[in-house]
Amino acid sequence: MRASDHAHATLRCDIIEWRLVPGDLLAEVEQSARLGVSRTPLREALSRLVAEGLAAPHSGRGVVVSAISLEAVADLFEVRLPLECAAVRLAVARNRPGAFAALAEEFAEAPRLIDGDDDGQKGYYALVSRLDQEIDAAAANPYLLQAQKPIRTHLARVRRLARDNPARLLASAREHEQIALALGAGNADLAEAAMRVHLHNSLHHLLSQPLATPSRTTGAASAAGATATTDPPPLVPNHLEEHHG
Amino acid sequence: MRASDHAHATLRCDIIEWRLVPGDLLAEVEQSARLGVSRTPLREALSRLVAEGLAAPHSGRGVVVSAISLEAVADLFEVRLPLECAAVRLAVARNRPGAFAALAEEFAEAPRLIDGDDDGQKGYYALVSRLDQEIDAAAANPYLLQAQKPIRTHLARVRRLARDNPARLLASAREHEQIALALGAGNADLAEAAMRVHLHNSLHHLLSQPLATPSRTTGAASAAGATATTDPPPLVPNHLEEHHG
DNA sequence: CGTCACCCCAATGTATACACCGATCCCGGC
DNA sequence: GCCGGGATCGGTGTATACATTGGGGTGACG
Structure with missing residues (x-):
C-alpha cells in the first residue's frame, strides 16, 4: 500500500472515530512524524481529506478537522x-x-x-x-x-x-x-x-440524543500532544455553531 | 495564486473544454513541463481532478482523462x-x-x-x-x-x-x-x-444532439503531442461504452 | 512463427532541501 | 499603559534528487 493511502486511511479513521476532534490542527510536520511518512504523501492525504470535507483549510495556514454539529x-x-x-x-x-x-x-x-x-x-x-x-x-x-x-x-x-x-x-x-x-x-x-x-x-x-461527549479513544495521544497541552475546553458544545463556514 | 491552483484550474479547463479528451494520459513530467510547474504541485492538481471525477487512475500507472458518454x-x-x-x-x-x-x-x-x-x-x-x-x-x-x-x-x-x-x-x-x-x-x-x-x-x-465531435480547440497542442502523433481515432463514438469503470 | 521470459528504462512514489509567507512576540514610541 | 511596527521563527509551498515498480521491447526457445 502506498504511504499516502496509509496516511489518508489513518487520518480518516482518526477523524471519524473522534480521536481527532473538530478544530484540531493537522500540521504537516507533526502528522508526518506521527504516521511515519514524509510530508509529500501526507500532503496528498490531507488533500483527499479536504476533498471529502473531513478537513478544511484554516485561514491559509494548515488544515483543521472540520466541524460537525x-x-x-x-x-x-x-x-x-x-x-x-x-x-x-x-x-x-x-x-x-x-x-x-x-x-x-x-x-x-x-x-x-x-x-x-x-x-x-x-x-x-x-x-x-x-x-x-x-x-x-x-x-x-x-x-x-x-x-x-x-x-x-x-x-x-x-x-x-x-x-x-x-x-x-x-x-x-x-x-x-x-x-x-x-x-x-x-x-x-x-x-x-x-x-x-x-x-x-x-x-x-x-x-434526540443527549449529545454524549465522544470518548476520544486514546491511541493518538501523541497526535493530540500539541493541543492537549493547551487543555482545550469541551469541544462538542463549542462547535455546534461554528459550522457553515 | 499557488502553482497547484494554477495547474488544477488549467487542467480542469482543458478537460471541460475538450482540449484534453477522454483517454488522454496526464503524465506528470509532461504536464508539469507544459504548465511550467514542478511535479509536486502538479500531483496535487491531479489528485483534485481524480477527486472531482474528471480523471481516473489508469491501471496503476498515471491518470487519464475520464470518459464521458x-x-x-x-x-x-x-x-x-x-x-x-x-x-x-x-x-x-x-x-x-x-x-x-x-x-x-x-x-x-x-x-x-x-x-x-x-x-x-x-x-x-x-x-x-x-x-x-x-x-x-x-x-x-x-x-x-x-x-x-x-x-x-x-x-x-x-x-x-x-x-x-x-x-x-x-x-x-x-x-x-x-x-x-x-x-x-x-x-x-x-x-x-x-x-x-x-x-x-x-x-x-x-x-437528441447529433453528437457533434468537440472541436478540440487548438492551444494545448503541446499537451496532445504524445497522443496526436499516434493519430487517435475519433474519440466520441469510442468512449460511449467505456464508462462505468 | 508464436509465445514466454528477462532485461532495461521510464514514470511514478517518496524523501528532503530550500524559499517564501504569515503569525507571533518584543520593543519602542506615544 | 497601550498601540504599532519590525524582526524572528515556524510552517507551508515548491523544487529536485533518489528509489522502486511496472511496462514494453527484444531475444531465445518451443
Whole structure:
C-alpha cells in the first residue's frame, strides 16, 4: 500500500472515530512524524481529506478537522433523503434480480443479533452495510455513488455521537426489512416510502440524543500532544455553531 | 495564486473544454513541463481532478482523462433531478426573501440576449448561473453544494457536446423564468414541478444532439503531442461504452 | 512463427532541501 | 499603559534528487 493511502486511511479513521476532534490542527510536520511518512504523501492525504470535507483549510495556514454539529445532521439528512430515495427508485427501475428478498429475511431475524453480544451488533451493522451495497449495485449509477460518498462519510462521523440504543436498533431492523421487502417486490413507491420512514426515524433518533461527549479513544495521544497541552475546553458544545463556514 | 491552483484550474479547463479528451494520459513530467510547474504541485492538481471525477487512475500507472458518454448524461440527470428538486424545496423552506422575482423578470427579457450577439448569449449563461447561485444561497446547505458540485462539473463537460440551439435557449429561458417565479412566490411544489420540466427538456435536448465531435480547440497542442502523433481515432463514438469503470 | 521470459528504462512514489509567507512576540514610541 | 511596527521563527509551498515498480521491447526457445 502506498504511504499516502496509509496516511489518508489513518487520518480518516482518526477523524471519524473522534480521536481527532473538530478544530484540531493537522500540521504537516507533526502528522508526518506521527504516521511515519514524509510530508509529500501526507500532503496528498490531507488533500483527499479536504476533498471529502473531513478537513478544511484554516485561514491559509494548515488544515483543521472540520466541524460537525447537530445542525449539520439536519442538513445532512436533507441531502441524504432525496439521494437515498433516488437510489431505491433506480434500484427498482433497473430491475435487477438482486438478493433483496434474502436480505429481508435476514433483517427479520436481526433481533437475535441485536439482543446478542457485541459481535452480534457488529453483524447487524454489517447487514445494513450489505443492503446499502446491494442498493448501490442495483442503482448502478456512478454519479449517485459519488454524491452519496461524502454524505455517508459525514454520517459515519456523526453516528459516533449516538449511543447504540437496542430499542432503536430493533426498530431500525424492521424499517430496513420493509425497505428490502419493497425492493424485492419491485415496488418503487413503497420502497421510497419505507426509506422516508426510516430516514425520518433515524434523524429523529439522532436529534434526540443527549449529545454524549465522544470518548476520544486514546491511541493518538501523541497526535493530540500539541493541543492537549493547551487543555482545550469541551469541544462538542463549542462547535455546534461554528459550522457553515 | 499557488502553482497547484494554477495547474488544477488549467487542467480542469482543458478537460471541460475538450482540449484534453477522454483517454488522454496526464503524465506528470509532461504536464508539469507544459504548465511550467514542478511535479509536486502538479500531483496535487491531479489528485483534485481524480477527486472531482474528471480523471481516473489508469491501471496503476498515471491518470487519464475520464470518459464521458451519452449513457453518463442519463446517469447524471438521474442524480441531478433529485438534488435540484431538493435545492428548490429547501430554498423555499428557508423562506429567504431572495431576488427571485427580479431574476424572473430578467429571464422574461432574456430573449433579447439570446437573439443578440455572442456576448448576449454569454450574458444569458451568466443569468442562469446567477439563478443557480441564488438557489444555492437560499438552500444554505453545504452538503447539498458538495453533492451538486461534481454533478455540475460533469455537466459543464457534457454541455460542450451540445450545439447552442437558439430555440432551445428560448425555451430554457421560459423554463427558468417559471422556476424563478415559483421561488419568488414561495411555492415549493410549483418550483419543483418547473424544475422537473426544465431538467426533462434539458436532458431530452442533450440526448437528441447529433453528437457533434468537440472541436478540440487548438492551444494545448503541446499537451496532445504524445497522443496526436499516434493519430487517435475519433474519440466520441469510442468512449460511449467505456464508462462505468 | 508464436509465445514466454528477462532485461532495461521510464514514470511514478517518496524523501528532503530550500524559499517564501504569515503569525507571533518584543520593543519602542506615544 | 497601550498601540504599532519590525524582526524572528515556524510552517507551508515548491523544487529536485533518489528509489522502486511496472511496462514494453527484444531475444531465445518451443
